[in-house]
Amino acid sequence: MSAVTGHPSRRRSRSILPWLATPALLVFVGFAVVPLVGVFLLSFTTWDGIGTIRATGLTSWRAVLSDPGLPHALWVTFLVMAVSWAVQTPISILLGTFLAGRQRYRAVLGVVYFVPLMLSSAAIAIAYEALLDPNFGLGAGLDIQELSRDWLGRPGLAFGVVIFVVSWQFVPFHSLIYQGGVQQIPKSLYEAAQLDGAGRVRQFFSITLPQLKYTIITSSTLMVVGSLTFFDLIFVLTEGGPGDATRVLALDMYKRGFQASLMGPASVIAVILVLVGLALALLLRRLGGRDAGASQLEGA
Amino acid sequence: MALSRRTLLGLAAAVPASAALAACGGSSGPGKSSGATYWYLNGQPQEGVRSGAVKAFNKANPDTQIEDTTYQNDAYKTKIKTAIGAGQAPTIIWGWGGGTLRAYAEAGQVEDLTSWFGEHADLKKSLFPSSFGAATVDGKIYAMPCETVQPIILYYNRKVFDKVGVKPPESWDDIMALVPKFKAKGIAPFALGGQSRWTNMMWLEFLFDRIGGSEVFQAAIEGEKNAWSHPDAIKALTKLQDLVEAGGFVKGFSSITADSNADQALLYTGRAAMMLHGAWSYGIQQADGGDFVSSGSLGYMTFPPVEGGKGDLSDTVGNPAQYLSISSKAGAEEKKVAKEYFAKGVLQEEEVKQWIGNGSVPIKLGTEKLLAASDNADFLQFTYDIASKAKVFVQSWDQALSPTAAETLLDNIVKLFQLSISPKQFAGNLNAVTNA
Numbered sequence: 001m002s003a004v005t006g007h008p009s010r011r012r013s014r015s016i017l018p019w020l021a022t023p024a025l026l027v028f029v030g031f032a033v034v035p036l037v038g039v040f041l042l043s044f045t046t047w048d049g050i051g052t053i054r055a056t057g058l059t060s061w062r063a064v065l066s067d068p069g070l071p072h073a074l075w076v077t078f079l080v081m082a083v084s085w086a087v088q089t090p091i092s093i094l095l096g097t098f099l100a101g102r103q104r105y106r107a108v109l110g111v112v113y114f115v116p117l118m119l120s121s122a123a124i125a126i127a128y129e130a131l132l133d134p135n136f137g138l139g140a141g142l143d144i145q146e147l148s149r150d151w152l153g154r155p156g157l158a159f160g161v162v163i164f165v166v167s168w169q170f171v172p173f174h175s176l177i178y179q180g181g182v183q184q185i186p187k188s189l190y191e192a193a194q195l196d197g198a199g200r201v202r203q204f205f206s207i208t209l210p211q212l213k214y215t216i217i218t219s220s221t222l223m224v225v226g227s228l229t230f231f232d233l234i235f236v237l238t239e240g241g242p243g244d245a246t247r248v249l250a251l252d253m254y255k256r257g258f259q260a261s262l263m264g265p266a267s268v269i270a271v272i273l274v275l276v277g278l279a280l281a282l283l284l285r286r287l288g289g290r291d292a293g294a295s296q297l298e299g300a
Numbered sequence: 301m302a303l304s305r306r307t308l309l310g311l312a313a314a315v316p317a318s319a320a321l322a323a324c325g326g327s328s329g330p331g332k333s334s335g336a337t338y339w340y341l342n343g344q345p346q347e348g349v350r351s352g353a354v355k356a357f358n359k360a361n362p363d364t365q366i367e368d369t370t371y372q373n374d375a376y377k378t379k380i381k382t383a384i385g386a387g388q389a390p391t392i393i394w395g396w397g398g399g400t401l402r403a404y405a406e407a408g409q410v411e412d413l414t415s416w417f418g419e420h421a422d423l424k425k426s427l428f429p430s431s432f433g434a435a436t437v438d439g440k441i442y443a444m445p446c447e448t449v450q451p452i453i454l455y456y457n458r459k460v461f462d463k464v465g466v467k468p469p470e471s472w473d474d475i476m477a478l479v480p481k482f483k484a485k486g487i488a489p490f491a492l493g494g495q496s497r498w499t500n501m502m503w504l505e506f507l508f509d510r511i512g513g514s515e516v517f518q519a520a521i522e523g524e525k526n527a528w529s530h531p532d533a534i535k536a537l538t539k540l541q542d543l544v545e546a547g548g549f550v551k552g553f554s555s556i557t558a559d560s561n562a563d564q565a566l567l568y569t570g571r572a573a574m575m576l577h578g579a580w581s582y583g584i585q586q587a588d589g590g591d592f593v594s595s596g597s598l599g600y601m602t603f604p605p606v607e608g609g610k611g612d613l614s615d616t617v618g619n620p621a622q623y624l625s626i627s628s629k630a631g632a633e634e635k636k637v638a639k640e641y642f643a644k645g646v647l648q649e650e651e652v653k654q655w656i657g658n659g660s661v662p663i664k665l666g667t668e669k670l671l672a673a674s675d676n677a678d679f680l681q682f683t684y685d686i687a688s689k690a691k692v693f694v695q696s697w698d699q700a701l702s703p704t705a706a707e708t709l710l711d712n713i714v715k716l717f718q719l720s721i722s723p724k725q726f727a728g729n730l731n732a733v734t735n736a
Contacts, residue, residue: 023370048703049385051407134552135571137560152495152555239495242554242713258378260707 036274043267049257058252060264070269072244073252077157077189077276080248088223089216092171096178097208110179117172127235128165155245158238162246165233170226174219181215182208217288224284228277249273327463335365336391336630336637339380342370343559343688345583345658346447349651350441358644364637366645367393372497373559381703384409389627391634392641397434397443397623398699399706404625411626411635416441420643427647428687431621434695443623444642448660449687450579450619452502456599460487468599472510472539472606479546480571488550491572493558498595498698500717501541502576505617505697506603513610514692520734522701527734532610537716537723539606540614544717550558554718561588568592574727576603578618579683582659582676600682602654617694621663661687700733708733 033216047053053210066072099110116124130139132151139148152158189207198206231250234240240255247255249269257266340350347370354368369390371379383389383403393410395401404410418426424432431445444485456468464485469475475489482489493499512532520527527533543549550572556562561584566572568589575581582600586593605613624646627637648663655662659676661683671680687693698706712729715721721729 048403049381050403050406050409129555129557132555133562134555135550135566150552150555151550158555177616238555241714241719242497244711255707258382259703261381261703 039267039270042263043271045264047263048261051265060268064265066115068167069252073247073249076246077228079235080162080230081224083163084227085220085223087163088167088171088174089220092219093178093212095171095175097204099175099179099181114172114176116169119200121169121233122236124165124169125233132161132281152238153242155242158242158245162234162237166230174223177219178212178215181212185211201281214288217284221281221284223279224280226233244291318487335367336634338366338368338392340370340394341366341373341376345587349654352654353645353651356648356650357641358493361640362450363518364640366637366641387629391627391628391630391638393625393627395443395458395623395625396699398695399702400699401435401623403441403703404435405442409628410442411628412440412442413444416639417441423643426665428621428665430693431663434620435623437574443625445663446624446646447622448662449683451616451623451683451686452576452618454574454576454577454601454603455459455567455581456574457567457570458597458599460570468601469604471604474604475544477619479548483547488490488566488572489548489574490550491563491566491575492553493556493563494553494717495555496558497714499558499563500713501697501710504536504538505694506701507533507539508533509602509617509694510611511609511616512538514615514694517694517697525735526731528730533727534723536610537726541716541719541723544719550551556711564588579660582679586659600679603688612689616690617696622694705733
C-alpha cells in the first residue's frame with residue numbers, strides 16, 4: 001500500500017464507485033453466469049429431467065455433433081438470421097427516413113405503425129396461424145384461392161411465413177432506431193447538398209446512408225443476436241415444422257430437452273448457441289471499428 | 301476482484317443468449333396450501349367433469365381441500381415433466397400412464413400404490429381390469445386409473461356420404477377407392493390435425509395392427525432388434541404413404557393443430573368426409589357441431605381390415621384410461637388428502653353420470669344400465685363393446701414408449717406423412733432408438 005495522495009473527495013469517490021456496480025453484478029452472476037456454468041456442466045451428463053444426473057463425459061457432445069439434425073438446425077438458424085436481416089434492414093431504413101420528417105401525419109403514422117411491437121410473439125403467432133389456416137383462414141373466408149395455400153404445411157412456404165411474421169413484428173422497432181438516427185444528421189449537410197443541386201435520391205445515398213453507418217451496425221447487432229433467440233414465435237407458429245423445416249437451434253434445444261427428455265444433448269445445443277451468439281456479437285463490434293462508440297455529432 | 305472494461309463488455313455480450321437460456325429453465329411450483337394440489341388438462345367438456353369432481357369432494361370434506369390447476373394438452377406434457385424434475389410436482393399428477401409413468405416410477409418420483417390397492421380391494425375390483433396395465437411398472441401399481449376408456453374410432457359424416465352417394469368403407473381398398481370420389485366433389489376424404497403429430501400416429505397404430513397383428517408393435521416396445529423393419533411394418537408404412545400420395549388427407553393437414561379442434565370442425569362442417577380420432581371426439585362433435593350429432597349425421601365404426609392382413613378385427617388402440625399418481629415428494633398430510641380423494645372423490649356417482657352424459661364410457665364396472673339409459677346410448681354401447689371385447693387394447697404408442705423414443709417416433713411420423721422419408725428410413729431411425 002502506498003501513501004495516499006491527491007484530493008480527498010476524489011479519493012473517496014474512487015473507492016466507492018466500483019461498489020456501486022455490486023447489485024448489477026450480483027444479478028448478472030445469479031441470472032447469467034450461474035445458469036451458464038450449470039448448462040455447461042449439464043452438457044457432460046446424461047439426465048432425463050426427472051431421475052438422477054449421471055456424469056457421462058463427452059457422450060452428449062458426441063451424440064449431438066454426429067447428429068445430422070445439428071448442421072440442419074445451424075443452417076436454418078443462419079438462414080433465418082441472414083434472410084430476416086436482408087428483408088428488415090432496407091425496409092427499416094426507408095421507413096425510418098420517411099418517418100424522420102417533421103410533418104404531423106408522419107408522427108401519427110409512426111405511432112400506428114409501432115403497434116405490432118407491443119404485441120407478444122405468442123399472440124402474433126396465434127393470430128397468423130388462424131389467418132393462414134388453409135380451411136378456416138383468411139383465404140378460405142374471402143374465397144381467394146391465392147391466399148388459401150398450405151402456408152405452414154410446406155417447407156419453403158413455412159420458412160417464408162416465419163420471415164414475414166418476424167419482419168412484421170420487428171421492422172417497427174428498427175424503423176424507430178433509424179428514425180432517431182436520421183434526425184441526428186445535421187441539417188447543414190442537406191442544405192449544402194441542396195445548394196450543390198443534389199436531388200432527394202442523391203441526398204439519401206450521399207448523406208443519409210453514410211451518416212447512418214453506426215445506426216446500421218447497432219440495429220444489425222440487435223437483429224442478428226436477437227434472431228438466435230427466436231423461439232416463442234416459431235414454436236407457436238410451426239413447432240419447427242413442417243418436418244424440421246423451421247427448426248432453429250433454440251427450438252432444437254427445447255425439443256431435445258423438454259420433449260425428448262434429453263437434458264445432456266439439450267445443454268450441448270445451449271452451449272453452442274452461447275458460443276455462436278458471442279462470436280457474432282464480437283464480429284459485429286469489430287465491423288463497427290474502434291470508434292463505434294464515439295459521437296458523430298458536429299462539434300462533439 | 302479486478303475487472304477490466306474489456307472483460308465486462310465481453311461478459312455483457314453473453315447476456316442476451318444466456319438470459320434467454322435461464323428464462324427457459326424457469327418454473328413455478330404449486331402454491332403452499334394445507335390440502336393437496338392437483339393439475340390436469342383443460343378443454344371442455346372434460347374439464348368441467350374433472351373440476352366438478354374436485355368441487356364435490358371439497359364440499360363434502362371441508363377440512364381437506366384440493367386445489368386444482370388446469371393446462372392445455374401439449375403445454376401440460378412439458379410443464380408436468382419440468383415440475384417433477386424440479387421437485388415442484390403437484391400432489392396429484394394427472395397422466396396417461398405407460399412410458400412416462402415408468403420414467404417417474406424409476407426416478408422414485410411417484411408413490412407405490414400397490415399396498416394401498418391391497419387395502420382397498422373393492423375399489424380396485426370396481427374398475428376395468430384392462431385399465432391397470434398402463435398403471436403398472438415392474439409388477440407395482442403407481443397410479444390410480446380414472447375417467448374414461450378411449451379407443452380410437454373411425455368417424456364419418458353421413459350427410460357427406462349421402463351427398464356423394466357412397467357407403468362407409470369396409471376395407472382398406474374401399475378407403476383408397478373413396479378418396480378420388482370425395483376429391484372430385486371438393487371434399488377432403490380425411491380430416492387430420494397433423495401439426496400435433498400424435499394425430500398422425502393413430503393411423504400407423506391401426507395399420508400396423510390390421511396388417512401385422514399386435515405382435516409387430518409389441519416387439520418394438522420390447523426393444524427387439526430391427527422390430528420396425530419387419531416386412532409387415534414396412535407394408536403398413538408404405539400403405540400410409542400411398543394414402544398421402546392419393547390426397548387422402550385434407551389440404552394443409554400438416555399445419556392444423558388438434559388443440560384448436562380445427563380437425564373436428566372439418567368433419568362436422570362437411571369439409572371432410574371421415575376422421576380417425578379418439579372416443580373423446582364424440583363429446584367435441586356434440587358440444588361444437590350444433591345439431592350434427594343430435595340429427596344423427598355423425599357415423600362411427602372401427603378401423604376396417606386390410607386385405608391379407610393378420611390382425612384381429614376386435615383389436616383396438618387408444619387410451620385404456622387416464623391416470624392419477626401421487627408425488628412421492630409431497631408431505632404426509634398432502635398424500636393423505638390425495639388418497640382420500642382417490643377413495644372417496646374419483647368416479648363417484650355424479651362424475652360417472654357426467655362422463656356418460658357427454659358421450660364417454662367411464663372405466664367403472666356395472667354402468668351398463670346408465671349407458672343404455674343415456675341420450676348417447678348407441679355410441680356408448682359401441683365404445684363399451686370395443687373396450688370390453690378387444691382381444692388386445694394397445695396403449696397409444698407415444699404413451700407406451702419412453703419420452704425419448706416417443707419424441708423420435710413423432711418426429712419421424714411427421715416426415716413420413718410429408719413423404720420426406722421412405723418407410724425404410726423411418727424403420728431405420730426408429731430401430732436406432734428402440735433397440736435394446
